[in-house]
Amino acid sequence: MGSSARKKKEKKKDFQKAKLRVGKTKAKADNFTDTSFKSKSIVVNQQSLTTSAPSNVVQFTHYLSLASTSKSDTQRKDALSYLTTQLSSQPVNESIPLPTAVILPKLLPLILDGNASVRAQLLKFLRLLPPSDIGDRVESALLYTRAGMTHLATEIRVDALAVLEWLLQVAGDDVVSCPGGWVKTLKSFMSMIGWTTSSATSKWTSASRVSFGVSRASFEKSGKTLPRQLLVLSQFLKAGLMEPEMVVQPVTSGNNFPLWDVERHMVPSRANAYAHLNLFGSSRDEDGEMYIDREDRQRVFTNDFNQMW
Helix, strand or coil: CCCHHHHHHHHHHHHCCCCCCCCCCCCCCCCCCCCCCCCCCCCCCCCCCCCCCCCCHHHHHHHHHHHHHCCHHHHHHHHHHHHHHHHHCCCCCCCCCHHHHHHHHHHHHHHCCCCCCHHHHHHHHHHHCCHHHCHHHHHHHHHHHHHHCCCCCCCHHHHHHHHHHHHHHHHHHHHHHHHCCCHHHHHHHHHHHCCCCCCCCCCCCECCCCCCCCHHHHHHCCCCCCHHHHHHHHHHHHHHHHHCCCCCCCCCCCCCCCCCCHHHHHCCCCCCCCCHHCCCCCCCCCCCCCCCCCHHHHHHHHHHHHCCC
């Protein structure tokens, strides 16, 4: 019986509330762990702590990735702002952190970005790239530029014109001579301005400009952009049809003999000088053809586009 009474007393103890007395500490729990010790260092496996900051190339690559892949408009704009600051603060003779061939494919899709601040910041960044590196990438840049020129949003069409204007300034000859650069860009201008051909008369008619069912305010705004469209079109036609201005140097008779027209026999200054022959590529149609010679561009323009005058 004594053993049974002791067991009942122990079970009853679990349900009794401990009495607290003044001046005495509370009893510690059975699972209490003492944490009053002090450690001089904490060692974590597979952790490396360094005090040196990341290099400019690493930071540039990080922000380039943010600008091209982030879902936030603000984050894309801030990343482009950082990239612009980095390029503008570079010394004149120092190369940019990453090659232009790596930067452009990531940022060109932002020409079609829905946020106006992102597109404006992108244009500021593009103007800081080395002009000598743009010529070989004009074809891919024109793909997004033409898509922007025929976009549904008026603001994107206007900003795409600014990108095309920049391309004409830094690599005008490459713009009009790359595959599809002449005919496809002209057709994009015709679609954007609203000039179409009538099958009955075979002449150019002025259809309603690209409105795509937008509001009256947006339509009036698109009408105000017509002078801007015509200005960039004139710059494009000047680059493709007019002979570039050359500085004429006085030549003394007999000084260059027998080296006449020596510049025509030098090694070509442009990459893939025989790309217009399309020796190993897939067949192109007339729209995607390369028109390197000014005479060829004049012929195509006269046959296909000169009917509007």
